[in-house]
Amino acid sequence: MGQKDEQDGPGGGGTRPGPLASLLALLRRAPRGLPPVGQTPHEVAWTENKWRLLRFAPRERHHRTPVLLVPSLINRWYVLDLGPGRSFIEWLVAQGHEVLCIDWGTPGGEDRYLTWDDIGGRYLGRAVRIAARETGQTHLLGYCLGGTITAAYAAAFPEGIATLTALAAPVDFEHAGMMSAWTRTPTFDVRALIEAFGNVPWPLMQASFQMLKPTLGAAKLIALLDRAWDDEFLDGFLATERWGNDNVAFPGACYERYIEELYRGNRLIAGTFTVCGRPARLPELRCPLLAIAFAEDHIVPLPSARPLVELAGSRDKQLLVERGGHVGAVVSRKAAGRLWPALHTFWSQRD
C-alpha cells in the first residue's frame, strides 16, 4: 500500500491517503521495530579510550585524498550513515571516495576529566594523521559541534588538512539563538552542573534541544499521521527519530570550557581561543574552506555559522546557504540531489 508518489494514493486517482492509512501503516510496521542504521560496510581503523575511527573503503577509488568526517560529540556518528539509500557515507563511497568517520563513543564516568584539548586536539589530531597517512593530507568535514571542533583545530594545526568543510557549525556564539540566551544567564552555574553530574547527562542535553522548539513534537506527530502511509517517508522518519533520541553525555571538563570560553566568551571570534596551547585564530585558516548553513536551522542560525567564512584567511572560501533545517537538510532525499553532490564537487576539484 505504501506509495512513493507524494501526491497520489494507491489508486493513482489523485486522492491522497489520510491519517487512517497512516495509522494502519504504523500498525503493520510496529512488529519490525526501528530501522537499522550505520549499515555501510566499514572497518575500525583506530580505537582510543571510547572513540573509534571508522574506515569506509570504496570498491574502486576515484579520488586520491580521503575524507574525514567529524560529527558532534553529543549525537551519534550514524546520522551520516542513516540507512541504505539515505546515507551520506554510502553515497560518498559509491562516488569512489575513501571515507573515515569518528565515532566519539559513550563517555564513562572517568571521562568527566576529558578536556577540549584532549578531544579537539589530541584525539582529532590523531584521526587527521591516520587519515592523511597515505597521501599526506585529508579533507576534513565537521558537522555541528564537530564543525566548531574542526575549525578550531584547523586554525591551530593546519598540517595535513587539504580542505575544511564546516557543516552547520556554530562559530559566533553571540548569535547562536536561544542557546546563547540560556548559557549566558548569570544564574546558570556551569561548575555546579559539572560538580553534580561529572558528564552532562544526555537527558539534560536532549531536553534543551527539545526546548529550542517545544512544538516540534506535535508537528512531527502530525507529519507522521499525514505521511506514514509512504513507506519511504516512514523509514526515513523512524531512522532520524532513532538517531535524535540516541543522545550522548557531554564530557564535563570539555563542556565547561565549551560554555565558558565559547558560548560566554566567544573566544573563537575574539581570536583568543587555543587548542593544546596553540592559538586558534580563524584568520590563520589558509586551506580551502566551504561553510554550509541552512536557512531554517533553529539550532545553528545563519548568523552563527556565517562568520567563519568572513574571518578565515583562506583565499579559496565560500559560504553555501541551503534550504532546510539542521538535520533534515543533511539526511533527506533532497540532500542527495543537492548538498551531497556539492560536497563531492568541492572535494573533487581540490583533490
Added chain:
Amino acid sequence: MIWDLWKQGFSAWEQATAQYMEKVLTNPGVLGPAGSLLTFAMRTKAATDRAVTAWWSTVGLPTRRDQERSLHKLNQLESRLYDLEERLARLPPR
C-alpha cells in the same frame, strides 16, 4: 479535505506558538529564576554526594571519584604512549 484544512489550522497554531514560546524561553524574567533553580538543585546534589563520599572514604574504601581519576589517568597514559609511538614511527631509520 477536512484533514488538509485541519493541518493548515494546526500549522498556523504551531508557528504562532513556537514564536511565543521563543519569547518566553529567552525572557530574562524566566531564565533568571530557572537558572537559579537548576544551580540550587545541582549544588544540593553535589553537597549530598560529597557528604556520602566523605562517609564512604572514612571506612578506607576508594570512592567513585578516586576510581574515575585513576581510570582517567590510565586513559591519558595510553594516549601518551600512542603519541610516543607516532613520534618514533616518524623518526628516520638509523
